Every structure is written in structure tokens, then in C-alpha cells.
Amino acid sequence: MTDAATADRWIRWLNTMQLVLAGVLIMAPTVWMVLSSFKPSFEVTAYPPTLIFTPTLDNYVELTRTTPFLSYALNSLIVTAGSTALGLLFGIPAAFAVSWTRISWPAILTLAARMAPGTLFLLPWYVMFRQVGMIGSYTALILSHAVITLPIVIWVLLPSFDGIPRSVFEAAQVDGCSVTRILWRIALPLVASGVAVSAILAFVFSWNYFLFALVLSNGDTKTLIAAAFNFIGEGSTQWGALMAAATLIALPPLVLAALVQRWLVSGLTLGAVKG
């Protein structure tokens, strides 16, 4: 065996070790959360912490018994689905128009809105929604979360629309198709996968968003994320239920992200990097 080959093998082994190390660091906390959620209550707070135990669903049962977890989950679903639908409804035509006309300020406007701290809008929203008696309404929550979903939809879809050859549209125009018709009948089917990715990303980030629901929801419309705060308030003896709640809250975005992981990267950077 040559020296170069030995060195090569050594480097490859070193790289694998680093990959394993990174994997452990990334996964360990999540694994610990899931494990803790299945521990019997006396073992969650055991010190030294235990790795081997008889798994139980007690924490999940406890969670649904002592908190309105399921109605929080339903609230989250309503707000997230509503804001994702609104984001798609406004975002798809806007992305198409920006891609076609190359007039990009509408897209930049929505992006700038995403860059400002949420508290900046939350103050006037609170004042305004209170005046019209909309604090705690699903409408207020869906509208506020659409501020998150709209730029995601537009910026994920822009490269997809840009990728359609112009000749396709020009041919349709010659045939007398209106612009709206070209969008729905010709362009949209061509970017179907982009729409799916943008919808999933919008859903994930809307689901994960904390700040708006913290102020704009009430006891009846509280989302899971905003309610997470209540689970913590119950004290350190409730770790099992807390970890069960955390696991369930994280599950929908993680499953969705896993489904489209291959296409996520370019979408996550809002087009800054071609994945």
C-alpha cells in the first residue's frame, strides 16, 4: 500500500468520525426529549438520569387529561392551514407577475416585512384589533400569520416560475389566452412541486411562530406554541408531560420537512442560494 493511499484512508476515517460526532451532537437533545416523554414520572427526574426504563404512555395521557391539548392543536391547525392558504392565494399570482414582468418590488416589499421584528407590527395590530374587537379571533391570527407565509410562498416560487421557458407563454398568448388563464392552466401545473414545497415551508414556519399568538389569541383560540408557555409554568415535576407536549408540537413540522428535505435548502434561504 502506498503512503498516499494510507493517508487517504486515514482522512476518510477522520471525516467519518467527525460526521458521527456532529450527528450525535445534533440528535442527542431531540432523542433525550422523546425518551423523557416515554419515561414513568418517577424516572423523568431521576438523578443520575436513566437511559434504560420501561416505556409508558402515561405522560401523553396525563397531558390530554390535564390540559386542553387537543383543542390547542386544533387551533394551531386552523391558524396554520388558514394562513398557508391565504399565503398561497396571494403569493402564487404575485410570484407569477414578478417573474413575468421582472418588476420585483412587490416581492421585496413582502421580504422587508419579514425582516422587521414582529413586535414592530404587533403593537399597532394590538391597538387596531382591540378597537374592532378582533383580539382572540381566528381571523386576526390567520391574518397575522399570513405575514409569515406570504414572503415564503413568493420567494420559493419565484425561481420555479423563472425556470419556465418564455416561449411556452408566448405561444399561449398568440393563441389568445389571457394572463390569468396562462397562470392557472399552463404555469401552475408546471410548478406544482414548487407550490408543494412552498406550502410545506409556509405551514412549518407558521406552525412554529410564537410571538403573534402570544398576544393576539385568547383562552379559546390559543395555539399550541403559545400554550407551551403554560405547560412550563406547571413546574419541574411535570417534566414528562412537558416533554410529551414538546414532542407532539415538534412532530408535524418535522414530518413535513422530512417529506420534502431534498428541495428545502433553496427554499429556506429564500432564493439566496441555488440548492
Place this chain on the structure above:
Amino acid sequence: MSDTTATLTQDRQKLEMSALSAPAVIFTVAMIAFPVVYTIWLGFQNFSSTGKQSFAGLANYSKLVSDYEFWHGLWVTIALYVLSLVLQLVFGVWLALVLFHAKRLPGIVRSLFISPFMMPPVVAGMMWLVILDPSLGAANYILQSFGLPPSDWLASPTWVIPTVALIDSWQWTPYVALIVLGGLQSLPPSVYEAAQIDGASPFKTFQRITLPLLLPTIVTAAILRSVDLLRFFDIIYITTQGGPGNASNTLNIYGFRVGFEFFNIGYASALMLTLTAIVFGAVLAFNRLRGAVAW
């Protein structure tokens, strides 16, 4: 004759295009632009405890200059920002290099790597709250089993900022890594081949070739992270609410509390506008830098 028809179609097309982007534009103006203008106006108002409103001029802003909590919040924001950004960029580039040399990544591995930043920051806060518990947490157990002293982590005024930076870095380093990985994969292989022929060591190749070529991508990652890090909120609100004391009271947390706990809407508006100016200032500065390192 045909000219007029062409112009007519073009005009109609323009109109139709405007109609397509109108809902998004109107929505954004109604939800963002108008409220921001309203916030600017609120920043010049004074709300008394009885709810009476009066014009305050620049009073909210002069209060800001002499408010110790504001300067403290600015310091916390910047310390957390710099620490988190450095951690995430350094480890992100490292992780990207490791992933790059692993060549093919099965989908499941990729899914696991993106899992931290796809989960809600609130959940990350919840899980680390349990792991970092000063008396019963797994983190201190691991430290002690290596003979290291335990830490109070989030409960320690000295360690709370590094600890929060650590939690955020756990969540977002893989994100930075994936961006940098995208940059690595788009580098022309020819430059490596040339370096190899010249007999450059792997470290030299990285320092002299890979890193400079990657800089634009790294700056992009820095911009994307800066926007989130300067308005740090979720993890702190879930774990410490700005505490212990005010040790992790970032500007965003402070502004939120002034607005929604003390209901001092006028002063909170001034605080949030200042923070917004800081975020946009950082983005513009980095954008300049990106121009300077482009190739």
C-alpha cells in the same frame, strides 16, 4: 393599425399583471406598511396610566437615551448576536466541509440534520430547559462524570447569554452548514485540481482557495442569521423571560414587555423602531460586504 392592437394588448397585459400582484401588495400595505406608519406616530405619543393620549414630541426617544434598561438590552442583544453568529458560522463551515466530503448523504441523514431548525424554537427551548436544569439535568450529569464542575446554565446571570447562544447554535448551525454546503457544491472542481497538482496541503487549500471562494456564501448565511439573531425572542421568552434578573433581556424582549406587560405603547414603539433600524442597518452593512467579497 396592428401597432395599436399590440399596444392595446400590452396595456391589457400590464393591467392584468398588476391585478395579479395586487392582493399581495394590498395585504402587505394593510398589514405592514400602514401599521409601521402608525407605530412611527405612536412613538411620538404619550399614554398616561388612565389611557389618555397626548403628543409627546421626542420624549420617548430622549427617554430611550437615558434609559439604563435600553442600553443594557442593546448590550445583551449585541453580545448574544456576536457570540451566536461566530459559533454558527465557525461550526457551520466545519459541518459543511464534513458533509461535503461524505459525498452522498441518504435522505434520512439529511432529514436528521435539518430537524433542529425545522422544529419550533419554542420546543428547542423546552427541551434544553430540561436538559440544562441545574440540579437534575442531563448536561450537568455529563459534565460531572468527566470531573468538570456543574453549571447553573440558564439560571446563572453570567452564563445565561452563552447558554442561550449555545441553544440557538444547536438549532441553526445545521442551517448555516446547508447553505455553505450549497456554496461548496457550486465551486468549480478545477481549482482543487490545480491546487493538488501544485502539492498544496489540505489546510493550505482550504485557507487559500476554498475559504475565499466561499466568502460570499458565508456572508449570505450571516445576513440570514443576523435578521433572526438581532430580534432574538422565542428561546429567551420560553426559558428565562429575560432573566435571571435582566441578564438576558434583549431589546426585543424588553420592547415586548414595555408594550404588553407595562402597556407603555408609545415608548415600546420607539424601542421597536430603534431595533428595526439596527436590523436593517446590519443587513445593509453585510450586503456591502457581500459586494466586496464577490468574485
